[in-house]
Amino acid sequence: xxLIALQLLLWHSALWTVQEATPLGPASNLPQSxxxxxxxxxxxxxxxxxxxxERLCDIHKLCHPEELVLLGHSLGIPQAPLSSCxxxxxxxxxxxxxxxxxxxxxxxxxxxxxxxxxxxxPTLDTLQLDITDLATNIWQQMEDLGVAPAVRxxxxxxxxxxSAFQRRAAGVLVASNLQSSLELAYRVLRYLAEH
Numbered sequence: 001x002x003l004i005a006l007q008l009l010l011w012h013s014a015l016w017t018v019q020e021a022t023p024l025g026p027a028s029n030l031p032q033s034x035x036x037x038x039x040x041x042x043x044x045x046x047x048x049x050x051x052x053x054e055r056l057c058d059i060h061k062l063c064h065p066e067e068l069v070l071l072g073h074s075l076g077i078p079q080a081p082l083s084s085c086x087x088x089x090x091x092x093x094x095x096x097x098x099x100x101x102x103x104x105x106x107x108x109x110x111x112x113x114x115x116x117x118x119x120x121x122p123t124l125d126t127l128q129l130d131i132t133d134l135a136t137n138i139w140q141q142m143e144d145l146g147v148a149p150a151v152r153x154x155x156x157x158x159x160x161x162x163s164a165f166q167r168r169a170a171g172v173l174v175a176s177n178l179q180s181s182l183e184l185a186y187r188v189l190r191y192l193a194e195h
Contacts, residue, residue, distance in 0.1 A: 030092075034141050035193040041134040042186045046179065048127040052120065053175045059119055060168045065176035072173040075166060076159040080105050080181045085188045093147045095188060096138055102181050103135035109174045112158040116167045 057063035080102025084094030110128050142148035161167040 030141065030145075030192055032193065034137070035189055038134065038137060039186065039189050039193060041130065041137065042182050042189065045127065045130045045134060046182050046186070048123065048130055049175050049179050049182065052123050052127060052171065053179070055120055055123055056168060056172050056175065059117065062168055062172045065172050068169045068173055071166075071169050075161065075170055075173075077109065077170055077173050077177070078105060079177050082181060082184050086184055090188070090191075093142075093145075096142050096145075096147065097149065099185055100135055100138045100142065102185075103131050103138070106174065106178050106181070107131050107135070108158045109170075112161065113167055113171050113174065116171050117164075120171070 062068070080098070082095070082098050082102060084091040084098050107128060110124055110131070113124060116124065139148060159170065161170050
């Protein structure tokens, strides 16, 4: 019985690896300089985000986002949809729009975290500036390709956090969600840069 369970576990992990390694679709005509700059910007934002997560853990002892998921649902913390970026048939225009829209969402969520704590303010500011730079870069590329929407993505209604704990817990969840979105964005951009 243990052998069968082990075989199922190995099969599942092998299947997961294959799914993660599957190409995202046809290569694009995006300039290599744009892709490389975006890859660099995503890595910088990921590093900033890790700093935020580490500081929330060190300062406020909020280290496990999975423990805060239910609270995240009740606080109304949205996640950026990136379905056009993760499908087998990559939709380049849709993916660029979703990346830009997702970055706008995270800008708004980070603004909603203002006042989280004086120790985290510089980290949040840096993260917001880097996200703005990447969003601007993507928007400029969409304009260059003639696929920019008539109106820029807006942040929509952001959750309101009524206590310091809610703000800190939201910080952990936003940082975790941002990291997941950035991992997918990096994967897509790397794929496009290599093809």
